[in-house]
Amino acid sequence: MSTKDKKKTEIPKLEGSPEDIICNGCSLLCDDIFVEIGEKGNLIRTVNSCFRGNEVLNIINDERRIDSPIQKQMGLVMHLSMNESLDIIGDELKKAKTISFYGLGAISNSQQLSVLHYIKKLLDADKKVYIRSLSNILRIGTELGLPFTTIGQAINVGDVFMFWKTDPTHSHPKLTGKIVFSRGLYRSTGKEVKRFVLIERQESDLTKLNDILINSSEFTDQEFISNINKLIEAEDAKFDFKGVKPSELKELKNYIESAEYGVLVTTVPFDPNKAEKWLMTINQLIKALNRGSKGRYMILPLTQTSNELGLCYNLSSTFSQEDVKKLTTKPDNASDLAVIFGAEYLHDEYAIEDLDFDEKKKILFDNIPSKHSRHALITIPYAIPGIEIEDTIVRLDGINLELKKWAEAPGEVWSIEKIFNSINEK
Numbered sequence: 001m002s003t004k005d006k007k008k009t010e011i012p013k014l015e016g017s018p019e020d021i022i023c024n025g026c027s028l029l030c031d032d033i034f035v036e037i038g039e040k041g042n043l044i045r046t047v048n049s050c051f052r053g054n055e056v057l058n059i060i061n062d063e064r065r066i067d068s069p070i071q072k073q074m075g076l077v078m079h080l081s082m083n084e085s086l087d088i089i090g091d092e093l094k095k096a097k098t099i100s101f102y103g104l105g106a107i108s109n110s111q112q113l114s115v116l117h118y119i120k121k122l123l124d125a126d127k128k129v130y131i132r133s134l135s136n137i138l139r140i141g142t143e144l145g146l147p148f149t150t151i152g153q154a155i156n157v158g159d160v161f162m163f164w165k166t167d168p169t170h171s172h173p174k175l176t177g178k179i180v181f182s183r184g185l186y187r188s189t190g191k192e193v194k195r196f197v198l199i200e201r202q203e204s205d206l207t208k209l210n211d212i213l214i215n216s217s218e219f220t221d222q223e224f225i226s227n228i229n230k231l232i233e234a235e236d237a238k239f240d241f242k243g244v245k246p247s248e249l250k251e252l253k254n255y256i257e258s259a260e261y262g263v264l265v266t267t268v269p270f271d272p273n274k275a276e277k278w279l280m281t282i283n284q285l286i287k288a289l290n291r292g293s294k295g296r297y298m299i300l301p302l303t304q305t306s307n308e309l310g311l312c313y314n315l316s317s318t319f320s321q322e323d324v325k326k327l328t329t330k331p332d333n334a335s336d337l338a339v340i341f342g343a344e345y346l347h348d349e350y351a352i353e354d355l356d357f358d359e360k361k362k363i364l365f366d367n368i369p370s371k372h373s374r375h376a377l378i379t380i381p382y383a384i385p386g387i388e389i390e391d392t393i394v395r396l397d398g399i400n401l402e403l404k405k406w407a408e409a410p411g412e413v414w415s416i417e418k419i420f421n422s423i424n425e426k
Contacts, residue, residue, distance in 0.1 A: 019406045022393070023049055024108070024306040024386045025056035026172050028151065029395045033057075041407055050173030059384060060407050064368050066381040067411030072374075080378070082412050082419075088378050089363055090423050096337035098128040100359060103341035105133045105305035108385035108403060109392045111416040112311055115341075116318045118420045123323070130335060131315070131327045134268050134308045137275045138301065144283055147290075149263060149298035150397030155179055160259035162197045162297075164285065165216055166267040172302050175265075180209065195255050199224070199243075212252055218243040221281045225288055232256065232292030256289060262297035264289065267304070301396075305342075310394035334358035340372065341365045341416070365416060382416045383409040 023033045034047040035057060043061050046054055059065060069085035071078045080088075093099065099122065104112055122129050141148065154161075155178050168175040179194070198210040201217040219227070219242040227241045231253050241249055256262075264286055269275045282299060289297040315324045338359035357372070364376035373379040385391040386403035393401050414422075 019404065021404050021406060022386060022401050023053040023057065024393055024403065025050075025053040027303045027306055027308065027396050028172050028175055028178075029306060029393060029401055030174050031401065035406060037406060043407070052173055056384075057387065059367055060387060060410075062368060065410060066367055066369065066373075066379060067413060069378060069380045069412075070373070071378045072376075082380075082414055085378055085380055086419070086422055086426065089380070089419075090426050092337055092361065092363060092377065093122065093339075093423070096127070096335070096361070098130070098331065098335040099337045099339060100130045100132050100331065100335040100357075101339045101341075102132045102357065103305065103365075104131060105303065105308035105311045106342035107416055108307055109310050109314060109394070109400075111382075111385060111391065112307065112314045113318065114417040114420040114424075116314055118424050119327070120318065121424060128331075128335075129327060130329070130331045131311075132330070133311055133328070134275065134303050134305065137268055137279055138308060138312060141279055141283075141299075141301075144279075146279075146283060146286060147296065147298045149300050151175070151178075151300065151395070152397045153261075153298070154263045154265075154300045157261045158263040159193045160195045160197065160255050160262040160297075162199065162262065162264050162289070164199050164264055164266040164282070165201065166265060166302065167200065168265065168267075168302060175302070176209070197252065197255060212244070212248050212255070214252075215243040221285075225281070225284050228256070228285070228288045229291075232288065253292075256292045257294060259289075259293045259297060260295035262289060262293055262295065263300050264297055265300045265302065267302045303396075307393045309396055309398065310392075313394060334360070336361065338362045339365075340376075342367075365419075380419065381411075381413045382419065383413050385415075388413075389415045 019035050019037060020031075021033050021035055022029055022031045030049070030053065033049045033053065036044040036047070038044050043058060046057050049057060069080040069082060071080055071085075071088065101115065101119070104115060107115075119129050119131070138148075158179070161179060195211045196209050197212045197214065199214045199216045201215065214224075216224070223242060227244075230239060231241060231249065234253070238246075238249070244252060264282070266278070266282060269278050286297055286299055315327070319327065336359070338357050338361065340357065340362060342365065362372065362376040364372055364379045365382050366373060366379055367381050367384065369379075383389045385393070387407050388405060388409040389403075390405045391403045393403055395401055
């Protein structure tokens with residue numbers, strides 16, 4: 001069913017001008033969000049959005065919002081015109097021999113494509129370019145044969161949910177509600193068949209929903225996978241399984257074996273080194289679960305950035321398969337220059353501190369000051385897709401969604417597409 005055919009959620013009574021929008025605060029891309037817009041185009045309030053979505057949507061009201069390009073010179077903050085900043089960006093891109101692009105998965109399709117077309121020009125000029133994103137991890141996972149599922153499938157048919165060291169109540173707050181209060185498999189009694197196994201190191205709002213809570217601080221990843229294999233092979237489920245209460249071992253074994261459509265929910269770390277380790281661990285874990293299940297376990301990879309799947313598609317449509325592999329391969333050393341999009345999105349929920357970038361020179365596209373803007377050569381604000389410009393974005397189930405424009409960008413703020421098209425023309 002297309003998004004146009006879907007029955008519209010009833011618009012709540014709002015005092016200002018209501019708009020139903022898609023929130024691109026995370027990879028869920030919730031489409032049941034409303035914003036109340038004042039006469040001056042200001043955001044009065046949001047309806048149905050989670051705290052993460054609120055943070056993204058309220059950028060337009062944020063007093064810290066950057067409304068013109070800024071550059072640090074001799075410890076002073078210099079406000080530049082967009083044309084001046086284009087000259088600086090163009091010069092730095094020409095001087096650099098190796099360039100790493102971060103955060104392309106945080107921007108929408110047309111914005112991505114404009115950057116990718118410019119990257120093509122850089123490759124033609126014999127530059128070495130690297131795209132540091134989760135699309136590489138998803139690509140490698142696909143090549144390994146990892147069985148990825150979609151949010152829609154997980155919500156509709158998942159019967160056993162195993163949360164692997166992830167708490168979507170923080171990274172993807174509305175996912176929990178959509179899983180708990182959703183359609184799914186039902187018994188003849190009408191009771192929905194859903195079980196929740198949490199492998200977690202700390203208590204959270206999500207742990208209140210568990211059927212089984214496994215303390216992940218008591219074992220290494222390899223110890224857990226080894227014990228899962230032992231549990232599947234054991235007939236009586238009586239052995240020392242670190243982190244699991246002896247009284248729950250039999251129940252855990254039953255959940256694994258009886259799952260018809262099990263879902264392993266896990267957050268993909270943005271840090272490339274952590275992501276590679278995550279990939280290997282998940283590969284081993286899903287194989288162990290599927291060896292013991294009568295049905296099949298699938299992986300629901302959650303990402304902090306909203307358009308990683310769109311980036312996968314756009315890379316494939318712009319470059320050859322060989323070039324995609326080269327672009328998404330991790331470089332051996334730090335590049336001469338980093339180009340970073342939306343640094344506020346690029347963090348790991350288990351390491352809330354901002355990601356550190358190896359490159360000494362940084363061009364930053366961001367709308368809120370951060371530690372990265374303090375050290376960037378130049379920080380360029382950009383019009384936010386789904387708020388200040390129209391565009392499209394790809395949800396994790398492969399559906400292309402239309403993002404509305406419902407506010408005006410402040411000051412001299414352009415879209416990333418306009419910025420890179422202008423650089424390309426120089």
